[in-house]
Amino acid sequence: MGLLQSFQDIINHRNLFTKDAHLLLAVSGGIDSIVLTDLVYKAGYKFSIAHCNFQLRGEESDADETFVKSLGKKYNAEVHIQKFTTEQYASENKLSIQETARELRYAWFHQLLSTTNYQLSTLLTAHHADDNIETMLMHFFRGTGLHGLTGIPEKNEKISRPLLHFTKDELIAYANENHLEFREDASNSSSKYTRNFFRNELIPAISNVYPQVKENLTANINRFKEIEQLYQLSTQVIIKKLCRQKGAEVHIPVKQLMQYKNRALIYEIIYPFGFTEKQIDEVEKLAASESGKYIDAPALNFRMIKHRHWFIIATIASQEAATIIIDEMTTKLEFAEGSLELKQLSIIHYPLSTSSSIAAIDISAIQFPLLLRKWETGDYFYPLGMKKKKKVARFLIDQKLSKTQKETIWVLESNKKIVWIVGQRIDDRVKITPSTKNVLQISFSPLEASV
16 A cells, blocks of 8 residues: 555544645655645645744755745645744743744744634644654653653644654655655754654664664554553543532542552642642642641642642632632732731730721731631631630521521631631630730721622
């Protein structure tokens, strides 16, 4: 079977795109993208060409651009060209040239897909089986989870890679048989780039010992993809069992999670919220820490809080959050029922207030961070003026609050100890005494009722 027929069969069998799709081809001018262009043309698909001039090789880069422009006439296709000041962008954003080129080209490709006059439904790139092997090996040696061993995805969002099933040798043979002209990038022979080192030195060296290394690694990639499917199915069952969605938050029982003794499970739970694999150690330490401790996700606006026997994943300082951390530097925050203003003051000349909307707390009696949350069944505190504890539920009944009013009540907690039922009463254990030196004053401003 010829390469063209195999190409068409893969597209149809894998449902990569439809016959009436207008394709956008990422074309560098090298042999891989030229073969892709020729195959798409001969298969009868409508397409346009997109070429990135990264201006990294002077006249060679401009010659690549000119060559790709000529393909528009050869294949009767529209050609989009974009020049990038790649080195400047890399310097300003502290990225490697490789990272910069990838970021710039994909941002532009997606822009083309969304802004052109006609709907470009799919972007095609010329990644092939050898690229897939190199990517998997780079992930493996850099350190990766199971997903990193599955190589380059054949299709994701609006991107398809129909050459992933073909080797570089097959593409070269096709180009020779069809007398295709292409541009050679001299930098491909240099091993200073990581991918080139794997391509030019590491894989050939391994081939001397294992001649079938490419075929074996390709088979492994396919096997890892199948294993990952089973892995995802099983982990999602456990995650669904463990994680409880409560409004905008996710609550996870600490003891049950840690009983699995499985770091991969922890990662699968936390990574959608922007936490990294390196933070698995922090989660394990958090499990053994006291209530109120937390870790922040570096990538997204999420925080994981230890609250009694639970991990709570919530957005940071969000009005939608039902669990909010307050550290010593916090001076004001907003939450679902209003806002709090915090001041640390000296007891000297401090004017005591009888307003239930102002809490005056002895700073020496509390520990930061504080936890602001909705009250829960089983909560208790020592109401100001009393030496015996009382359940919050009983206190709210005594205050003759309606069911609707009870639903709006929040509490402030310090080291598993409720110090204030917000807008109602403080705990007797944190009141100001003759020995108090500094006061934490917290003023509650409820939301104004909408008319």
